[in-house]
Amino acid sequence: MAATDPIRLTDDDARALALRLIRDARFGALGVLDPASGAPVVTRIAVGTTPDGQPLTLVSALAAHTTALRADPRCSLLLGEPGDRGDPLTHPRITLACRAMFTDRASPDHARLRTHYLASHPKAQLYIDFSDFSFATLRIEAAALNGGFGKAFRLTTGDLGL
Amino acid sequence: MAATDPIRLTDDDARALALRLIRDARFGALGVLDPASGAPVVTRIAVGTTPDGQPLTLVSALAAHTTALRADPRCSLLLGEPGDRGDPLTHPRITLACRAMFTDRASPDHARLRTHYLASHPKAQLYIDFSDFSFATLRIEAAALNGGFGKAFRLTTGDLGL
Numbered sequence: 436m437a438a439t440d441p442i443r444l445t446d447d448d449a450r451a452l453a454l455r456l457i458r459d460a461r462f463g464a465l466g467v468l469d470p471a472s473g474a475p476v477v478t479r480i481a482v483g484t485t486p487d488g489q490p491l492t493l494v495s496a497l498a499a500h501t502t503a504l505r506a507d508p509r510c511s512l513l514l515g516e517p518g519d520r521g522d523p524l525t526h527p528r529i530t531l532a533c534r535a536m537f538t539d540r541a542s543p544d545h546a547r548l549r550t551h552y553l554a555s556h557p558k559a560q561l562y563i564d565f566s567d568f569s570f571a572t573l574r575i576e577a578a579a580l581n582g583g584f585g586k587a588f589r590l591t592t593g594d595l596g597l
Numbered sequence: 598m599a600a601t602d603p604i605r606l607t608d609d610d611a612r613a614l615a616l617r618l619i620r621d622a623r624f625g626a627l628g629v630l631d632p633a634s635g636a637p638v639v640t641r642i643a644v645g646t647t648p649d650g651q652p653l654t655l656v657s658a659l660a661a662h663t664t665a666l667r668a669d670p671r672c673s674l675l676l677g678e679p680g681d682r683g684d685p686l687t688h689p690r691i692t693l694a695c696r697a698m699f700t701d702r703a704s705p706d707h708a709r710l711r712t713h714y715l716a717s718h719p720k721a722q723l724y725i726d727f728s729d730f731s732f733a734t735l736r737i738e739a740a741a742l743n744g745g746f747g748k749a750f751r752l753t754t755g756d757l758g759l
Contacts, residue, residue, distance in 0.1 A: 441659045441660075461685065462679075462685040462686065464626030464628075464639050464675050465639070466626075466628035466637035466638065466639035466673065467637055468635075468636075468637055472671075473630075473635070474630075474671040474672075474673070474694065475628035475629055475630055475637040475638075475639075475671065475672060475673045476628065476637075476673045476692060476694070477626050477627070477628035477637075477639055477673040477674065477675040477692055478675065478692055478741075478743075479675060479677075479685065479686065479690050479743070481685075481686055497603045498603075499741075509634075509636040509637065510636075510637060511628065511636065511637045511638045511639040512639065513626050513639040513640065513641060515641075516678070516679075516685075517624075517678075518680055518681040519680040519681045522720065523623065523624040523641065523643075523678075524624065524641065524643055528641050530638060530639055530640055532636065532638070558684065579640075579661075581640075581641070
């Protein structure tokens with residue numbers, strides 16, 4: 436094992452890449468804790484942003500990850516999908532340590548998030564008004580950016596302007 | 598909230614789709630537990646299979662997910678990447694509940710896994726013999742298949758022939 440620290444000093448390029456990955460995400464891999472066992476569970480979720488740039492998702496009460504987030508709001512969100520281009524392990528991605536905050540469907544905040552979300556996810560129109568769907572803001576607490584092999588950074592909410 | 602159970606009865610089509618997603622995966626999203634906090638952490642990893650069809654990954658001791666798996670082997674693996682085609686939320690994917698088992702680099706098993714892995718991941722030749730890299734088999738304990746909106750199944754190891 437090499438004795439080197441694999442984490443580089445955060446610079447403006449790293450901050451800009453992190454913000455772009457969060458802003459451009461349309462979906463991601465969400466990690467939650469299984470309420471019964473405490474084991475991690477990863478599922479695919481749709482991802483947008485709140486007007487102030489926090490990750491936002493629209494989840495069904497029927498989904499196991501929703502039950503899990505209501506029991507323990509600590510979660511992890513992996514963004515930065517490689518698509519069909521190039522090597523997935525050199526494609527930039529970011530792991531966000533988040534805390535989920537649900538928005539009541541009857542609140543003014545829900546209407547505001549609904550408008551913002553539909554602009555990036557127009558297909559959500561099909562189910563956004565189903566009574567079992569609600570918004571969860573995945574408020575970022577810290578981030579680990581991987582800009583490709585050997586290019587790792589740790590970012591704070593300050594680095595992300597949040 | 599609808600009172601319906603969203604899980605369908607597992608059938609042969611579901612079993613075949615699950616096996617295909619596991620066999621064809623070249624990378625995936627791994628969820629582990631942070632050793633300090635117990636919070637979930639999701640990262641992208643390269644994924645192949647063992648000769649008998651269990652998910653296999655090659656990880657560096659420098660990576661946080663390796664430290665985490667050595668502290669608690671319970672993990673979750675999301676496979677089934679949408680690439681650039683279609684809606685990521687209707688694209689089939691599977692969440693595997695796994696237990697990580699590391700293989701000692703000096704063992705005959707390592708040599709066997711090395712040959713098998715390089716057949717699917719030829720670029721790994723560049724680092725597979727670095728002393729900080731080792732194989733972890735992510736032995737499947739249960740699976741949740743999502744074949745698209747409203748098509749959810751729970752699978753056992755028996756369904757997967759494992």
